[in-house]
Amino acid sequence: MINKTKIGLNDRLEFLPNYFGVRCIKFEALVYGFMGQFCEAYQGGLWDFYTLDNGGMYIALDQTETVRICNPMNYFDDDMSAEAAGIGVTLFALNVLMEAGNQTQIIDLYYALRDFAVEHDEGGKIMGFID
Numbered sequence: 001m002i003n004k005t006k007i008g009l010n011d012r013l014e015f016l017p018n019y020f021g022v023r024c025i026k027f028e029a030l031v032y033g034f035m036g037q038f039c040e041a042y043q044g045g046l047w048d049f050y051t052l053d054n055g056g057m058y059i060a061l062d063q064t065e066t067v068r069i070c071n072p073m074n075y076f077d078d079d080m081s082a083e084a085a086g087i088g089v090t091l092f093a094l095n096v097l098m099e100a101g102n103q104t105q106i107i108d109l110y111y112a113l114r115d116f117a118v119e120h121d122e123g124g125k126i127m128g129f130i131d
Helices: 009-038 082-098 104-119 123-130
Strands: 004-006 047-052 057-061 067-071 076-080
Touching: 009 047, 009 057, 009 067, 009 082, 047 104, 057 082, 057 104, 067 082, 067 123, 076 082, 076 123, 082 104, 082 123, 104 123
Parallel strands: none
Antiparallel strands: 004 047, 047 057, 067 076
């Protein structure tokens, strides 16, 4: 079982640069953009950052309410926890960064998060969303 750890407020500033360097702004913009694209009700908000003990990471909205996620590219349309939706949009963002070229570190992050997503309580929904 893969375990997650929420990053504390004092460590947030270094979190994304540690994983993405100068591409951290692009990653963050991709995540927020995908959330806006797939969640009609998304109007911004505070995001939590998580590390995984298999080397992965993800970010997710800090909220307890579910979100409606609609992916017209594969007809997925369902309610998900904010965490599951965050995992999904993080996977979408990592996929875009992987396609930018030979990005071994990004590929490793993608598959580490995908492994976690499969184990997640909402793994079926996450896989349906990103499929």
